[in-house]
Amino acid sequence: MMYSSRRKPVLYFKEERRFLSSKCTVYKLFGLCMVLLLVSLLWLQLSCSGDVSAAASVDRRPPQPPPPPCSADLQVPVDDPSWGPHKLALIVPFRERFEELLVFVPFMHTFLNKKKIRHKIFIINQVDHYRFNRASLINVGHLESGNDTDYLAMHDVDLLPLNDALDYGFPADGPFHVASPELHPLYHYKTYVGGILLLTKKQYSMCNGMSNRFWGWGREDDEFYRRLRKAELQLFRPSGITTGYKTFLHIHDPAWRKRDQKRVAAQKQEQFKVDPEGGLSNLRYQVESRQELTISGAPCTVINTKLECDQSQTPWCLLG
Numbered sequence: 509m510m511y512s513s514r515r516k517p518v519l520y521f522k523e524e525r526r527f528l529s530s531k532c533t534v535y536k537l538f539g540l541c542m543v544l545l546l547v548s549l550l551w552l553q554l555s556c557s558g559d560v561s562a563a564a565s566v567d568r569r570p571p572q573p574p575p576p577p578c579s580a581d582l583q584v585p586v587d588d589p590s591w592g593p594h595k596l597a598l599i600v601p602f603r604e605r606f607e608e609l610l611v612f613v614p615f616m617h618t619f620l621n622k623k624k625i626r627h628k629i630f631i632i633n634q635v636d637h638y639r640f641n642r643a644s645l646i647n648v649g650h651l652e653s654g655n656d657t658d659y660l661a662m663h664d665v666d667l668l669p670l671n672d673a674l675d676y677g678f679p680a681d682g683p684f685h686v687a688s689p690e691l692h693p694l695y696h697y698k699t700y701v702g703g704i705l706l707l708t709k710k711q712y713s714m715c716n717g718m719s720n721r722f723w724g725w726g727r728e729d730d731e732f733y734r735r736l737r738k739a740e741l742q743l744f745r746p747s748g749i750t751t752g753y754k755t756f757l758h759i760h761d762p763a764w765r766k767r768d769q770k771r772v773a774a775q776k777q778e779q780f781k782v783d784p785e786g787g788l789s790n791l792r793y794q795v796e797s798r799q800e801l802t803i804s805g806a807p808c809t810v811i812n813t814k815l816e817c818d819q820s821q822t823p824w825c826l827l828g
Contacts, residue, residue: 587626594678596620596627596706597657599649600665601642603634608665608759610803615668617806625676628657629808635796636814638825643718643728647791648813650712659708661686667703668757671749676706681744683707683736688745691755701736701743702729703756714739716787723817723825734782792816 587595598616602609613629620627630653632645646662653660659678667687674686687703689696695703715735722728736743749755796812817825 587628588624589626591624591626592678594626594659595657596625596676596678597649597653597660598627598629598663599646599653599660600629600631600663601634601640601645601649602631602665603640605665611759612665612668613808614804614806616663617808619669619672620676622672623676628653629806631808631810633810633812634815635812636816638815638817639723639827640725641720641723641815641825642725643722643732644720644791644793644815645813647717647720647788648793648795648811648815650709650717650788651791652795652811657709659706660712662705662707664703666759667692668759669704669755670757671751671755673749674746674755679706679708679711679744682742683711684744686746687756691746691749691752693753693756693758699730699733701733705729711739711741713788714741716785716789717791719783719786720791721783721786721822723822731782735787738782792818 598620600609600612609631613631616629617627630649632649632652634640634645650660661676664687669686675684676686683701684706685701685704686706689698689700692700692703715732715738718728718732718735722731793816794814796814799810799812801808801810819825
């Protein structure tokens with residue numbers, strides 16, 4: 509027999525009424541309490557399992573860069589004369605790594621403010637069609653950083669200092685390699701001077717800057733180590749840092765950002781040679797534009813730069 513839907517609540521009401529009207533016993537109340545207790549325990553178990561699973565999934569995630577500092581941390585003036593007579597030009601050779609830049613600029617601005625280091629951040633952005641040339645971009649930064657800065661930091665955009673004891677002060681006694689082989693998370697050979705290196709502008713000029721022959725990734729800092737020795741400059745490194753390879757956070761993702769490590773035949777022959785003449789003296793470039801930007805409250809100067817290449821000297825600036 510078919511029933512209309514209107515009858516179902518009436519039937520349900522009658523059944524419920526008969527149940528309530530039946531004789532209530534201690535055993536029935538006890539059984540009802542036990543059912544409610546079991547349901548509560550089951551719900552609690554499912555909730556805890558979900559929380560543990562969520563926590564485990566978070567723990568399996570790769571290390572994340574520190575969040576940008578809050579705006580209150582960025583209100584300290586960047587150029588307070590009471591902090592000392594010296595001013596740092598933080599030079600960042602750059603191309604298309606904007607995610608890292610959004611983290612780097614506010615992080616370094618806050619870090620240097622805490623240490624009371626007068627500074628200005630320069631992003632030297634390569635906008636030409638040649639292969640990336642880190643050394644030439646640092647040369648450009650040295651020349652374009654202005655007369656109000658008297659020392660510079662050659663600084664990778666993907667390397668963040670995590671230890672407040674690291675010294676970014678004026679390197680009066682000689683070049684200071686902040687990211688020393690004992691502390692850098694990736695490179696540990698004794699002659700390594702990449703990552704973060706501080707020099708006075710006079711010391712950098714004594715080396716004639718860096719060689720412009722290194723198009724693509726790598727080798728330019730190894731050649732610069734030879735220039736430091738030729739200029740008879742003593743290299744200094746941090747001491748008393750106990751954080752080891754956890755002193756810096758390396759935020760570069762090699763799976764997402766492939767390095768240009770290609771070596772053509774002529775480049776392979778030249779990559780280990782010392783460039784006796786090249787550097788600041790034969791640098792050729794054009795500044796397309798300068799832009800003053802603020803990233804999460806932190807100021808920086810972006811210098812859009814076109815490098816020039818003499819293909820008779822370094823044909824590997826282009827890949828066929």
